[in-house]
Amino acid sequence: xxxxxxxxxxxxxxxxNIIDETSDTKTFKVEFEGGGKGDFLHEPGQCAxxxxxxxxxxxxxxxxxxxxxxFLEFTIKRVGRLTTVIHQLEVxxxxxxxxxxxxxxxxxxxxxxxxxxxxxxxxxAPLRSLINYVLDDEHRKDYGKVDIIYGxxxxxxxxxxxxxxxxxxxxxxxxxxxxxxxxxxxxxGHVAFVPTYLxxxxxxxxxxxxxxxxxxxxxxxxxxxxxxLGYQDDHVITTLEMRMKxxxxxxxxCNIGSKYVCLDGPVFFLDQLKQLPQEY
Amino acid sequence: MAVYKKITKDNLVQFLQELTKDRILxxxxxxxxxxxxxxxxxxGKVDFxxxxxxxxxKSWFFPQTEQxxxxxIEDGKYELSAPSLPGGTVLFGVHPCDLKSxxxxxxxxxxxxxxxxxxxxxxxxxxxxxxxxxxxxxxxCFKVGGGPLESNGADIFLTPxxxxxxxxxxxNQGTDLINKHSRFFSxxxxxxxxxxxxxxxxxxxxxxxxxxxxxxLPKVKAFLDANYEIPYWEDLSYRCLGCGICxxxxxxxxxxxxxxxxRSGLEGERIRCWDSCQFKDFTLMAGGHNPRxxxxxxxxxxxxxxxxxxxxxxxIFGCVGCGRCVQKCPVNIDPRKIILDLQEVAGxx
Numbered sequence: 001x002x003x004x005x006x007x008x009x010x011x012x013x014x015x016x017n018i019i020d021e022t023s024d025t026k027t028f029k030v031e032f033e034g035g036g037k038g039d040f041l042h043e044p045g046q047c048a049x050x051x052x053x054x055x056x057x058x059x060x061x062x063x064x065x066x067x068x069x070x071f072l073e074f075t076i077k078r079v080g081r082l083t084t085v086i087h088q089l090e091v092x093x094x095x096x097x098x099x100x101x102x103x104x105x106x107x108x109x110x111x112x113x114x115x116x117x118x119x120x121x122x123x124x125a126p127l128r129s130l131i132n133y134v135l136d137d138e139h140r141k142d143y144g145k146v147d148i149i150y151g152x153x154x155x156x157x158x159x160x161x162x163x164x165x166x167x168x169x170x171x172x173x174x175x176x177x178x179x180x181x182x183x184x185x186x187x188x189g190h191v192a193f194v195p196t197y198l199x200x201x202x203x204x205x206x207x208x209x210x211x212x213x214x215x216x217x218x219x220x221x222x223x224x225x226x227x228x229l230g231y232q233d234d235h236v237i238t239t240l241e242m243r244m245k246x247x248x249x250x251x252x253x254c255n256i257g258s259k260y261v262c263l264d265g266p267v268f269f270l271d272q273l274k275q276l277p278q279e280y
Numbered sequence: 281m282a283v284y285k286k287i288t289k290d291n292l293v294q295f296l297q298e299l300t301k302d303r304i305l306x307x308x309x310x311x312x313x314x315x316x317x318x319x320x321x322x323x324g325k326v327d328f329x330x331x332x333x334x335x336x337x338k339s340w341f342f343p344q345t346e347q348x349x350x351x352x353i354e355d356g357k358y359e360l361s362a363p364s365l366p367g368g369t370v371l372f373g374v375h376p377c378d379l380k381s382x383x384x385x386x387x388x389x390x391x392x393x394x395x396x397x398x399x400x401x402x403x404x405x406x407x408x409x410x411x412x413x414x415x416x417x418x419x420x421c422f423k424v425g426g427g428p429l430e431s432n433g434a435d436i437f438l439t440p441x442x443x444x445x446x447x448x449x450x451x452n453q454g455t456d457l458i459n460k461h462s463r464f465f466s467x468x469x470x471x472x473x474x475x476x477x478x479x480x481x482x483x484x485x486x487x488x489x490x491x492x493x494x495x496x497l498p499k500v501k502a503f504l505d506a507n508y509e510i511p512y513w514e515d516l517s518y519r520c521l522g523c524g525i526c527x528x529x530x531x532x533x534x535x536x537x538x539x540x541x542x543r544s545g546l547e548g549e550r551i552r553c554w555d556s557c558q559f560k561d562f563t564l565m566a567g568g569h570n571p572r573x574x575x576x577x578x579x580x581x582x583x584x585x586x587x588x589x590x591x592x593x594x595x596i597f598g599c600v601g602c603g604r605c606v607q608k609c610p611v612n613i614d615p616r617k618i619i620l621d622l623q624e625v626a627g628x629x
Contacts, residue, residue: 006396009349012358053351054542080566094358097455168579245538248393252535253562258592277508280571
């Protein structure tokens with residue numbers, strides 16, 4: 001939908017639904033005037049710049065799968081000035097959008113493979129676009145087993161609960177392993193940090209790619225544990241975040257060495273990541 | 281097809297005046313001791329003898345502050361409108377270092393996503409380059425692959441010859457413009473222009489009083505490719521004040537910030553303005569994480585950008601040797617010295 005004559009000029013779209021995921025995270029369904037997503041066609045893992053004129057703009061991952069034909073979804077945590085204002089928006093309000101930007105999860109490469117998703121907290125959002133792509137009835141046959149290890153601080157902090165507890169477990173060859181950090185009344189599921197749960201589950205690396213998103217400290221230990229389990233660096237995929245303004249490789253702030261996260265990321269294989277300066 | 285002509289200073293003024301009839305003329309003008317590239321109505325005001333403008337002429341293509349769009353809310357709906365951009369323009373008097381800087385900026389603003397604001401101005405602008413008449417003590421274009429009479433990047437290039445000028449049509453657009461206004465020019469030849477540039481360059485370089493020592497940029501680049509963590513950056517950062525003047529005056533720096541202003545709830549604008557990787561907030565993320573938290577990382581980023589990252593990405597070095605940062609740095613941080621230091625660390629073989 002981005003105007004290629006002027007890629008930094010947003011288009012105004014409408015919020016058509018809002019889901020409260022947690023106490024500080026909401027999922028916004030977005031459609032263009034007249035309904036649908038128009039020619040805004042993205043790949044799983046890509047991002048978009050969302051904005052409110054007069055307030056500001058930020059890069060947000062597109063959490064909806066391209067297989068959702070009629071709308072886009074963005075899961076937004078209230079962390080700063082713009083996201084606080086976005087959280088006050090209501091159904092029917094307008095929001096600026098431009099994109100899609102960045103590279104994407106290598107969903108073609110993953111065909112025929114088992115996939116292990118590992119996510120912490122609100123960072124399930126970027127992986128969700130690929131999860132729903134892979135689990136879509138049309139694509140499910142193209143992929144092997146899907147395991148999802150997902151944890152959050154508390155039950156309240158678990159996002160996408162309906163998919164997590166109802167939709168995804170019903171899919172063929174799909175297992176969901178949910179955990180929370182500390183015991184909680186009414187929770188009879190697993191209690192452990194995500195990296196520890198990964199260690200307990202010991203998923204085999206055979207014919208498998210691992211994709212992980214989460215807070216930096218979780219990522220650090222997840223990557224260590226994946227290595228212990230025998231996952232090769234070119235079979236481990238994660239995403240990076242940097243501050244961004246333009247989203248199109250001009251404004252200069254999201255560079256890690258010679259790479260711009262807005263153009264060359266956000267998706268990186270671990271072996272690529274190891275080639276980059278540790279400045280993120 | 282290139283053309284080679286001569287033009288007297290008086291005719292040059294008249295030629296420029298003629299061009300203002302159907303184009304905007306942006307040219308160096310001196311106000312007090314400051315030379316800046318500004319819109320000029322009277323070509324007689326153009327300064328032909330300046331050494332270096334304070335702010336580089338990139339500001340024509342990439343203004344210090346620029347509106348991206350304005351908006352108003354009507355009947356509960358946002359109306360966004362992008363500003364109209366300038367039409368036909370002549371950017372006159374660009375020295376070779378700054379010409380080269382525009383070639384370094386082009387691939388940044390062009391590319392997968394064209395930056396409409398930069399690219400429209402660039403497309404609508406004819407650049408008339410002007411060779412240098414003196415080499416300042418901070419100039420080092422000739423150490424980073426350029427020269428005081430290099431025409432690369434110009435549509436028309438003028439070589440000063442004691443009051444008058446030799447003129448080359450470097451691009452077709454430049455040649456056409458000369459041919460269209462041939463009454464201001466007299467004939468010259470490729471040989472004469474070539475000879476004058478060669479001899480002029482030799483003469484100018486002999487004047488150079490700048491820091492001695494030859495640069496080996498590929499070697500510096502190879503060293504930086506292999507060495508990210510070196511104590512040198514931290515040592516250098518102790519001196520840096522983080523004021524950002526180097527990046528504001530650098531002709532190849534392209535970083536910008538985007539900010540929104542709303543005069544009321546019902547109207548406002550989004551603008552972009554120059555920003556600097558030397559500022560702490562530059563990379564500060566919502567939530568508080570900062571990947572470049574100290575001056576060490578920020579100073580390193582600037583030099584790595586000039587001598588490695590820009591080359592990695594666009595095959596052109598990010599330093600053109602204009603010397604502005606050398607001249608204006610309040611604590612005398614000097615990229616020439618840094619290059620020589622890094623060469624020394626890399627070994628003088």
